[in-house]
Amino acid sequence: MEFEYWWLLALPLFFAFGWVAKRAYIKQLLNEASAMPAAYFKGLNFLIKEQHDKALEAFDEAVQINSESLELNFALGSLFRLRGEIDRAIHLHNNLLERPQLSDVQRYAIMAELAQDYLKAGLFDRAEALFLALRASPGYHQPALRSLLDIFIRERDWVRAIETAADLEKQSGVSFRREIAQFHCELAMEAIAAAGNDAARKHLQQALAINPECVRANLMLGDMQVSAGNRPAAIEIWKRIEQQKPQSLGLAASRLLENHVALEKTGEGLALLKTWMEKYDLPSILGIIYEATLKHEGAAAAAQLARAELTRKPSLNILDRLLQAREIEVGSEARDIGLVKKTVTHFLGNTRSYCCGQCGFRARQYYWQCPGCNHWESFPPEPREQALR
Template identity: 45%
Template sequence: MEFEIWWLLGIPLFFTLGWIAARVDIRQLLSESRSLPRGYFKGLNFLLNDQPDKAIDAFIDIVRLDPEAVDLHFALGNLFRRRGETERAIRVHQNLLARPDLPQEQKTQAMFELGQDYLKAGLLDRAEETFNQLAATGQYEAQARRALLEIYQREKEWARAIDAANALQACGAGGRQKEIAQFYCEIAQDELVHTHPDAALVMLDKALSADRNNVRATILTGDVHQANGDTEKAVLTWRRVEQQSVPHVALVAQRLMDGYRKLERPNEGLNLLKNYLAEAPSIDLLEVVFKATLELDTVQAANQLVSNELRRTPTLLGLDKLLDARLMEAPPELRPELSMVKSLVHGYAQKLARYQCSHCGFKARQFYWHCPGCSRWETYPPRRTEELNVMN
């Protein structure tokens, strides 16, 4: 009975305490909000209405009246950077760093923001120096190392990019093995350009150690063997692409066909590519098989090949190939009309003959391992956009 009385008395007591706490919080909030300048709310309102220019003007007015408003300096600097006014952003963050009374935590934040300003302005040397200092402090380490990785990629300093990616992995920012493999491929490609095939092979072995499914490393390894005159080894290497990714076989189809010709076994090469085509339809692969069929077989066989592929994967690009084949065996009186249709289809087909980045949507005529639009690696499927739309 005594417990029930206390429990009943406790209900209004808890409500009373809750009401008092809420009143104190509300009064404190109102007190703090009254102490803020009116321009602060104007600036926030402009930001919410997506009017950054007016927000900047409002914040500038506040900073003039209250130079100690550190948070507003940060907000102002970030707004300048977003608007592309990097010089003004740099000045704001440099002024913050120059303040002797600024707490260490905010100094570190100002240094990070300054590094971002330098990076946006393209002042890569200054950005690199700033982010290296930050990484050494252990604060903002992952963000700093990520920025350093971006800088080294922009400057094409692939060896330093590898070190930065390894350091980024070590600080727990996720795996970077695919990127590291691509950096080794970039170094190998440079070695190939300067006719250093042995050095290129060393780099490609490292690329495959980092990512054994790296198709580019396999293709380049075959290229090195071909450059060394070992066509048999080159062909065997290019054939390994099928084990890594069947759709990427289209990227080595012409290499394989040329290799088998050099080995004087073109029919073997053609049969291999036909098997690949049956397994993974591809316009690029069809192009190589079509030309090889014309060379080694008959026009009728090439015609039938394209007709079968068009039924399986109906695309304008495939129709363009079919019209090529039909023109070759068409009677003279029908060729002008067929040629006109072919010209129209070809024009539209070429607009669809693009590779497209799966991340940013950037389209290109050629295949890229590194997207020119978003700078991401391995975001291009090895099929043209029209094929992907049909398959989806």
């Protein structure tokens, strides 16, 4: 294709346009800035330096000079909230709401600020009422639903949490299936506590229908079978997790083995766990197999298992177990082994933990909802061993 030479002429013209536009923009900015009270910029400056008390004074002054500006009032309200002076924020926003001739946009903006005040103050019923009203505004519809969902989860109102999450999914196109399935599991827990087993089973089946990967539902369905005295049925349900999400089999391993032992089928249970461990590389299952081997087959077999694993990959946890088995095996002559074991255990401390993929919260036990950031199923199903430095 031939080069169009007229482009060379057009280029300086484009630059000239850009320069003029930029000048006009800067001029407009300066005009707007001169309309702002100087106290506003003083406040901004303190904010940048994170001197919140001085920023508050400056914004207070700015609002007194230009009380009409909603933006300045919002800035002051946010500062009140930031400093924990929620009463003053609520008072400020309530006063703004009483202004005559507010447009719908302005009214919704004030309500959104007031709802944040109520949330921070822990006045969830008032926040809820405002967010319910805010749903009517297209600009606030989705954020209001998101906040309502957080409130319902906090209030453990799972029925409304399910409705809101379903609505949010429809509006945003983002999947909430994992969360909705978890809410059904929570409802099932409540039903079990109230001896409503049929209702519980229905909720767990709904959880699986909404999220076929919901491991928790199958764990609970199995637990319900154990409570009803039907261990073989429970085992069959837990085995389904292999088709669902094999990485989560570690969460079913100890109950699976326990029930095999109760049915006097320890060998069968151990064999199944060994298959899973090798097939899916699940270190938590190794711990369960090791404990069971030590208990049912003795120290020599447990040491052999730990040695084989340790040869495969270095791990302080497995070394700790090997030393434990060796100490039992060798008996009273094992003073040195005992000392080495004590040292390893001491330094091992809490190196094995579940770590939230969203916020990094660490926990010794598995949580379906992270206590740090409230995300659902954000913990990987296998605890991780941290390398010591």
